[in-house]
Amino acid sequence: MCGIRTDHQGGARRRRNGGPMSANVVGSSPRRVGGIGRVTGAQEYLADIRLANVLHVKLVRLDCARARILSIDGIAAMRVRGVRLVITAADLPQPVPRFGPKFRDRPILAVGETKYHGEPVAAVAAETRDAAEEAARLVHVEYEVLDGGVFGVAGALDPASPLVQDPAIRPNDPLAGTNTLHEHDFGWGDVDVAPADLIVENTYSFPMVTHFTIEPHGFMAAPDGDGIAMWSSIQHPYLLQKTIAELLDLPLAKVRVFAPDPGGGFGGKQIPKYEPLLAFMALRTGRPVRLVLTLAETFQAVRRAATEVRFRTGFLSDGTMAFQDVEANFLIGAYADIADRVVAKASYLACGPYRVPAVRIKARTLLSHTTPS
Template sequence: MTTRTVGTAPVRTDALAKVAGAALYTVDITVPGMLHAAALRSPYPHARIVRVDAERARRQPGVLAVVTGADPAAQRTYGWYIKDQPILAGDKARYAGDIVSAVAAEDPATAMAAVELIDVDYEPLEPLSDVESALRGDAPALFEERPAGTTPRYGRGASGWIHPDKNVCYRFRYHTGDATVMSSCDHVFDDSFSFSAMQHYHLEPFVSLASVTDGVIDVWSSNQSPFSLRRELARLFDRDEDRVRVHVPLVGGAFGAKNGCKAEPVAILLAMQTGRPVRFCMTAAEGFLTQRQHSATLRLRTGVMADGTLIGRDCEVLLDAGAYADASPLVAEKAAYRAPGPYRWQYVDAAASCVLTTTTPAGPFRGFGAPQAAWASESQLDMIAHRLGIDPYDLRVKNLRELGEPYMPGDSAVDSDLRSGLAAVAEALHYHDRPRREALRTQGRGLGLAIGFKDSGGGSKPASARVTVDGDGHVTLRCGTVELGQGAHTALRQIAAEILGIPVDGIDYAPVDTASVPFDQGTYASSSSAVMARAVAEAAIDVRRQVRQALTHRDGKALGDRGRHEDHALPQDWRRLLAGQVFDASGHFEVTPDADAPLGEKCFFWEPGWGGAEVEVDSETGRVRVRRLVVCGDAGRMINPELCHGQESGSAIMGLAQALVEHRMYAHGALATHDPLSYRVTTFTDLPDELDLMVQEQGHGPGPFGAKGYGEGGMLVVAAAIANAVQDAVGARVTDLPLTPERVLHALDQGGSEPSAGAAG
């Protein structure tokens, strides 16, 4: 189909402001009379809060209010499925960083100084520093009472439990097929893997500015999901949703961290107490104490036939959720459901438990459980291939699901040809060139491949949009999709521009404000270019229909409208021809519930990723050098090729960070990587020698023009591709992330052989 705007790369609509330093973020917003908040955080990972004395702080000149956990309003709790996180810790601090008290003062320095004057008596309790200590029989319970929560309505084969065991806040299980097939397998391989946690490291900190006037809460926030935030804040502060208004300007990076409550509740609480607007801007170091990725251990028992046919898989994932449930239940659901990977199985039993520990709460992070699942699954596939003497490429191709075949019984069909992306990556790496491969190995070099596969963010995610044309011909798009850097405000305008036959800069994107744009569940899971895009396209098509009617009326002859996206037979100057007329239309998109689908709704689209690496392993130091990184995905159809490549590059390098560079570390129960100075973030010098990015357009996406969501595939594949390449290079198998020189050396010391394989059947 021919398009004019879709498929091209017009300049990002925010580029000029961003490059000039003129872009507006929440951090830039100030209002007259604004106060500044600072927080007192528990230094103990686990402690009874015996007494909080804020009198000295309250008496400081310039201090307007101090709130503590004793305040009933501060005891309200929030969270996704489970509401267990109080605004301020009341009787108990559950991690080092839990907010115990907060101050509002005339300036930031006064607020920070006042915090130091709050006296707290703590009675330290036994810390639960990791999953192992939290699951011990004699471990203290982090929550003495079971917090309130709900499980979603799952479909065929899936179940969820809230607080099934002590210190386990959620458990998800998916199973299909008959377990007895495992006993007829030629081999059952039992391997375990560990996955380390990264920081999101968004550059704009968690920041909110709140004011309360006549009972209406106005909050400006660096947040990905303004409407979900509005609902949560309305519940927390006991008022109707239309008494809470959330404004989101540009967001300076999110990567999952900016979902749900962060700085907002404290800012609102202090604004209510003082009657003045309050800004709570956390430092980057406080951000490290607020949200992180889930570390995990994964055990896979995979049954195969001697010819490499995959039969069945048992999978047990333990996620370290940190002190509060946050989005952990959802991450567990995704980690388990995605653990089988896009292969044909007769039987799957995959479960994930979220274990509460006295560490920073873990939340959504690019890939949402899929990076953990893919790390283990794609590593084990290579280990199995080596054990069976089959090439890892061939093992994958033999077992991959076909285009059009359901991922799991009751779910939607795989909508990418999974072999084609793998073939493209293999070709880029000269994977099938045997003599070259042999020559590489003599230099300590090797190649590895991996496939990532995740269900999309279409489920439970209604999206609405509105397109209007005023009498002067100005076209405005109103929707709740937040610009996080991904380029959604450019891409969604391209879709509307294409349908209306006008240039991209002829469309204004209204400020994201819950009082003036229609409902949207949130900007996450790479769904805007498919889910919100459907709503935008529907609204734009309706406006086009109205415009054609008006033209017909004006000219006295019919133009007709076949309602297709590409059907842009509007006269170029329709806005001038119809000056003085207004047009207004809404679009809505929502995936319908389906009890037969495991997660309660059929997956809207699948996001695949294919990765490959050529590494060089220094067997003296254990250092892994990535000579070449190849990442490929399927965008369905690219709305804007440059934006797709930007997503690909960003997620590939974040995957590289996961593989080799970044990890949060605890020492003696305390976070050692507690700020940007102590956390080793990925920089320019970590780039691989060569980075090859490929974006396929297979055309099967359910979004407008065949688009899918895009932006997480690279995150799923890089770690396993590199570990697989290390094994190919030197025979050493590393099963823990990141692949530090120490771990690689240790694996080499094991004689370059892989961990012992259990065999049965």
């Protein structure tokens, strides 16, 4: 690596004098990257990128969290001037492809039943954004609102609650008949026999929250020879490349991903969301397609998990800890997304930096009829 440094924009460049890099970092000022472009407005975010001949996409959603889809009629929508495509799950390869970084549980469009408020059941592509919005309102969806649903930790743990996911998409999973996606167990020692002079027990909870980035989620796709090109505000472009290649059965080299500055992410833009849908729409129309979510749509696209955590901590009379007993339940939404990894990472360090001779941590990843987190 002598004489080479990696530039922020991705290229490896030699130092101007051709000499070795200085190791004197402590006490020096770090180079500020991107500041000038942001404050002058020169920074180009995805929503600023304009592709020629692009079609505008609008999603069709139901105003309920859980519904059985009976039929979808796009005839009236197709009559709107400028509309080029109305796509539903029935127009996709069958069975509808699913994707996800750890569990491939998320369909490109809702299949048979919506699992959370705002899950897309169809999408429209049109010459203008106004035409796409008008057509989306004209897509007629016949559906039956289903009673019940899982909207909290207690409901997710209740064996009488309806299942969020079909057990068929969780083969060889002993928990497939429950709303527990995964259980994590960490610890050492024996909490049950650890002596303690004082035990403090409390339950802490916090709700789902939105990441609320300044720049909205945005996606574009375009046919690219015998492959496809993707533009996304995603934080992990190589994961997107792999996901699209697998869904379209393409070599990685046939999927090009452009990931401009996301304009804030905070973890909410890590994982593919609607990029697979736009890829299929681009290939179906043979034209570039574009979707930039509104703020309301962003709220329906991704959240952080809600959590309830019970802590039992045993202390000895000299002030040292005798044990920590932790039960953490994370309500992650209808699909796994990246949430199960968050559950694991948030839980195995639950005891903090303290010396504790006996620890038991039980963390659950719970499915719910809410926005994936």
